[in-house]
Amino acid sequence: MLKTLRQIARVGIVTEPPPPADESLRLRAALQTRILAMLGRALCIREVDAGSCNGCELEIHALNNPLYNLEGLGVRFVASPRHADLLLVTGPVSKHMEVALRRTYEATPDPKLVVAVGDCGCTGGIFGESYASRGRVSNVIPVDVAVPGCPPRPIQILSGILTALERSTRSTGRAAP
Amino acid sequence: MAPRNWWAESLEQPGAPGLRALTVSREDWSHAAEQLAAGGARLMAIWATRTEPAPPAVRAVFLIDSGALLLSLPLADPAAPCPGLEADFPCASRMQRAMADLSGVRSTDPDARAWLRHNAWPPDFHPLIHPAARVADHEAGGDVYPFVRVEGEGVHEIPVGPVHAGIIEPGHFRFSVVGEKVLRLEERLGYVHKGIEQRFTELNVLDAHRLAARVSGDSAVAFSWAYCQALEGIAGVALPPRAAWLRALCLELERVANHLGDLGALGNDAGFAFGLAQFSRLKELLLRTGDEAFGERYLMNAIVPGGTRTDLERADALQLRSTVQAIAAEVARLRTVYDEHEGVRDRFTGAGAVPAELANKLGLTGLAGRASGQAFDLRCDLPCAPYTEVEVAKVGRNTGDVAARVAVRFDEVQESARLIERLIADLPAGSHCESVSPPPAEMLGIGLIEGWRGPVLVALETGPAGSITRCHPHDPSWQNWPVLEHAIIGNIVPDFPLINKSFNLSYSGHDL
Numbered sequence: 191m192l193k194t195l196r197q198i199a200r201v202g203i204v205t206e207p208p209p210p211a212d213e214s215l216r217l218r219a220a221l222q223t224r225i226l227a228m229l230g231r232a233l234c235i236r237e238v239d240a241g242s243c244n245g246c247e248l249e250i251h252a253l254n255n256p257l258y259n260l261e262g263l264g265v266r267f268v269a270s271p272r273h274a275d276l277l278l279v280t281g282p283v284s285k286h287m288e289v290a291l292r293r294t295y296e297a298t299p300d301p302k303l304v305v306a307v308g309d310c311g312c313t314g315g316i317f318g319e320s321y322a323s324r325g326r327v328s329n330v331i332p333v334d335v336a337v338p339g340c341p342p343r344p345i346q347i348l349s350g351i352l353t354a355l356e357r358s359t360r361s362t363g364r365a366a367p
Numbered sequence: 368m369a370p371r372n373w374w375a376e377s378l379e380q381p382g383a384p385g386l387r388a389l390t391v392s393r394e395d396w397s398h399a400a401e402q403l404a405a406g407g408a409r410l411m412a413i414w415a416t417r418t419e420p421a422p423p424a425v426r427a428v429f430l431i432d433s434g435a436l437l438l439s440l441p442l443a444d445p446a447a448p449c450p451g452l453e454a455d456f457p458c459a460s461r462m463q464r465a466m467a468d469l470s471g472v473r474s475t476d477p478d479a480r481a482w483l484r485h486n487a488w489p490p491d492f493h494p495l496i497h498p499a500a501r502v503a504d505h506e507a508g509g510d511v512y513p514f515v516r517v518e519g520e521g522v523h524e525i526p527v528g529p530v531h532a533g534i535i536e537p538g539h540f541r542f543s544v545v546g547e548k549v550l551r552l553e554e555r556l557g558y559v560h561k562g563i564e565q566r567f568t569e570l571n572v573l574d575a576h577r578l579a580a581r582v583s584g585d586s587a588v589a590f591s592w593a594y595c596q597a598l599e600g601i602a603g604v605a606l607p608p609r610a611a612w613l614r615a616l617c618l619e620l621e622r623v624a625n626h627l628g629d630l631g632a633l634g635n636d637a638g639f640a641f642g643l644a645q646f647s648r649l650k651e652l653l654l655r656t657g658d659e660a661f662g663e664r665y666l667m668n669a670i671v672p673g674g675t676r677t678d679l680e681r682a683d684a685l686q687l688r689s690t691v692q693a694i695a696a697e698v699a700r701l702r703t704v705y706d707e708h709e710g711v712r713d714r715f716t717g718a719g720a721v722p723a724e725l726a727n728k729l730g731l732t733g734l735a736g737r738a739s740g741q742a743f744d745l746r747c748d749l750p751c752a753p754y755t756e757v758e759v760a761k762v763g764r765n766t767g768d769v770a771a772r773v774a775v776r777f778d779e780v781q782e783s784a785r786l787i788e789r790l791i792a793d794l795p796a797g798s799h800c801e802s803v804s805p806p807p808a809e810m811l812g813i814g815l816i817e818g819w820r821g822p823v824l825v826a827l828e829t830g831p832a833g834s835i836t837r838c839h840p841h842d843p844s845w846q847n848w849p850v851l852e853h854a855i856i857g858n859i860v861p862d863f864p865l866i867n868k869s870f871n872l873s874y875s876g877h878d879l
Contacts (some may be wrong), residue, residue: 192457193704194641204648237534243667243875245584250534251628252654255647257548284561284878285487287537290529316578319486321502322562340667341584 197234205259209345210239211353215335217328231353233265236274236298240330241284241323246308252279252344265351271297276292276354277304278347281311283324295331305335307347311334314319372400374433383593383598383815385434396425396440397450403429403436404455409730409743411435411815412824412841415470417445417496418568419835421809421828425449425472426814427688428824434749435815442472451476455743458730460826465879469564470495483557483878486510495837498568504741517543517551517624518539525860529558533864536874540863543838547859555855567838570572570828571804572598573672579825580667582840583876588614588621589818590840590876591670593825596751596814598672601829602806608795610674611752611773616790617666617675619783622819624653624665626776626783627698629871633773634705636865645701649694656690659683674800688791695784719854719866723765731850733821733843735870736850737774739767745817759787772869805833818875820844842876 239247253260260266268274271294283291295304306327309315314325327333337350391399400410411428423442428435440449441815451474452459463474464482469674471493473479484490487510492502517524522545529537540557563582567575579594580587592614599606627650634642654664658684661669661676667674679687704814721731723740732738762778764771808810810830816823821843828837851870855863 193700197645197700197704198641201645218418238530239534239536239559240877241561242536243581243583244536244586244873245582247534247536248585248665252647252651254643255650255651256644257651263436267534271530282561284559286485286558286560287529288487290537290558294530300377316581317563317566320565320627321494322560322561322565323490340581343664343666362422 191334195213205262206257208258209349211356212349213353215337215350215353217336233276233279233351234268234274235265235276235351236268236271236294237280238291239240239280240293240327241282241289241317242280242310246280246311249341249344249347250280250307250321253348258344258348260348263352265355271295272299274298276351277302277331278307278351279304279311279321279327279333280307281325282317282319282328283327283330284330285322285324288324288330291330296320299302303335304331304333305337305350305354306333307337307350308342309338309340312338315340369757370402371398372714373403373438374431374436377436378512380437380813381715382597382813383435383600383749383809384751386437386813386815387434387438388437390439390441393440393450394633396438398450399438400452400732402454403431406431408436408485409732410452410456410459411822412826412839412845413459413466414826414839414845415466415472415495416828416837417470418470418494418498418654418828418836419496419813420600425466425474425811426826427452428826430743430749430822435813437813441781444505445472448475448768450474453478453583456730458849459726461477461849462845480513483560484546485512485557485560494562494565498565512555514553514555515551521545522550526719531629542860542863544860548856549859550858551862552855552863554848554852556848556874557878559875563879564839565838567835570835572827572833572835573803575583575835576670576672577668579840580670582879583842583873584665584667585625586823586842586873586876587615587665587667588670589816590825591617592839593814593816593823594827594838595672595736596816597812597825597827598806599803600814601810601827602672603801604673604801604803607674607798607801608752609797610792611802612757612790613675613679613799614670615753616787617661617669618659618816618818618834619786620653621666622781623694623780623787624650625819625871626659626780627653627694629868630698630776630780632868633715633769633865634711636709636868637657639708639711642701642705642711649697651796652690653694658823660687668747671800672796672803676800678799679794682714684791684794687866691784691787695781698777698780705773714862714865715773716768718769718862719858719869721850721854723767726767726850729850729853730846732846733817734779734819735772735797735847735850736821737761737763740765743822745815745822749815753790757786759786760840769865769869818843820871821847838878840879842873844872844874844877
């Protein structure tokens with residue numbers, strides 16, 4: 191126990207300030223005002239791997255590490271689409287995941303946001319469209335914000351999430367310590 | 368049937384060192400498998416090649432004491448089933464089912480259920496027979512998979528997935544339980560099948576290492592190196608020493624990064640969030656330093672035909688070395704915290720045990736295998752450069768439980784840190800990349816690399832003008848997924864996430 195406490199004290203708080211929202215990532219803006227009125231700044235995310243190589247998932251995981259500290263921004267990952275405001279979807283969407291992705295989308299209460307993550311989620315990436323792949327996420331469900339990269343850095347994913355969450359005029363403001 | 372020395376009859380094969388090949392008849396296919404199994408061989412992969420005009424064949428790679436042996440069985444009539452190997456190598460079953468789905472070559476083994484095909488395309492469409500052929504959108508639905516039912520008083524089923532509760536890849540688990548106790552787990556995979564093997568045939572042979580790196584994103588270095596090893600073997604390219612050392616450096620960094628992630632997640636799954644916070648911080652530190660040195664956090668583009676994409680600057684190398692040393696010291700400290708934490712110890716010890724005998728019978732491989740007394744590591748047992756020179760100390764445990772898989776990770780982090788130290792200290796001078804010309808047509812090369820999860824194979828067959836007729840990537844998860852079904856028997860449902868994480872198998876690398 192002493193070792194645990196000593197380690198916590200030794201490391202201290204390592205969380206860094208979040209990146210600004212990036213309007214260039216936004217694909218559509220229809221729902222913004224309604225969602226923000228309802229949510230304030232708390233956001234629940236359901237992550238769906240719809241066929242990725244798992245590279246994007248590794249960087250999405252990183253958002254929960256102490257340096258990015260996503261939960262410190264009021265954003266957290268939840269276990270069910272029924273609890274979610276936003277779907278974070280990686281692709282390409284395999285044909286075998288198409289039904290599951292549609293059902294997850296339908297199970298998410300309105301109003302909802304979708305952020306596609308990674309080159310494959312944005313365009314189909316190196317896998318493209320084939321007998322087994324439907325390609326980009328927006329081929330299957332509507333997408334609000336698309337974050338390119340292979341895999342995108344955590345800071346870019348975070349920026350994409352904040353872009354979906356923020357009004358375009360509002361800056362992201364975690365209070366400086 | 369008198370035992371034959373298949374190894375003595377075989378001929379050298381381009382690609383990984385210690386690899387030899389033999390073409391056998393239908394009868395010899397079964398006899399060889401039986402005798403190899405009796406001699407303690409491990410089956411690494413089975414796949415079929417049916418790209419016209421090349422003659423159709425089924426191929427299998429076995430790891431034996433002397434090296435790696437590729438057996439090829441030419442198929443006079445591809446519609447006739449080939450002799451199944453399940454009786455001698457239980458892990459053959461799913462690989463053969465995948466072969467039937469994708470290449471239309473069935474086996475004589477009893478389980479004929481589709482494996483990678485979920486009714487998204489018609490059963491008579493085999494994407495690897497005519498890779499250029501396109502299939503019209505199949506009316507999906509009616510995708511019913513006949514799970515094995517467990518019956519009896521009080522038995523009920525828990526279906527989980529394909530969309531899981533955490534941030535993980537999709538797959539379906541069907542638990543049959545009484546109370547909390549698991550009587551049986553049956554996996555159904557294939558959800559992230561995205562046509563990787565077909566996609567390979569559309570790429571240029573000098574460009575397809577990029578796809579290999581994305582077979583399983585957490586094993587990018589292992590797969591892209593195995594691909595390049597196969598390619599360089601058939602193109603007759605000698606890898607410059609500096610390139611080999613830099614590749615090994617990348618491979619060990621990938622191993623450490625994954626182990627750090629797993630050690631944190633395992634602590635978290637045992638209810639010790641401190642572990643996740645600490646290890647995920649160390650992993651981030653490692654990724655950022657790697658980013659400085661190689662220009663990317665995950666080394667998706669680091670390995671290229673002929674060497675590595677970038678050279679390593681001296682200053683970056685020194686920074687990498689000191690970061691890895693600092694991380695290794697912290698990991699050693701955190702290990703004592705895990706070891707002394709009663710709650711963590713209680714959850715880890717005895718959970719999901721795979722005894723050595725069962726592991727051996729089922730062919731458990733890689734990291735999980737080494738935790739269950741299966742002392743095999745390509746870096747030691749079939750080393751390519753620079754592992755011939757930079758010797759790896761093999762680590763292992765015999766208890767085969769979560770605690771053993773955790774201990775192997777802790778040991779391997781320290782061993783990889785030692786290797787990284789050596790690889791940086793004695794990094795040879797010279798070129799980091801050699802130019803590679805497209806290899807001749809109708810050649811077969813096989814690459815074998817010990818990734819963080821276990822041994823990875825890439826088999827590459829070339830066509831004219833830099834084309835690929837067939838490329839088969841194999842992830843060790845093929846061997847280990849079926850063993851997970853055994854590991855969970857008799858455990859309680861709430862321990863499944865912990866046990867599953869302790870294996871941390873790939874879905875994408877398996878589903879292809």
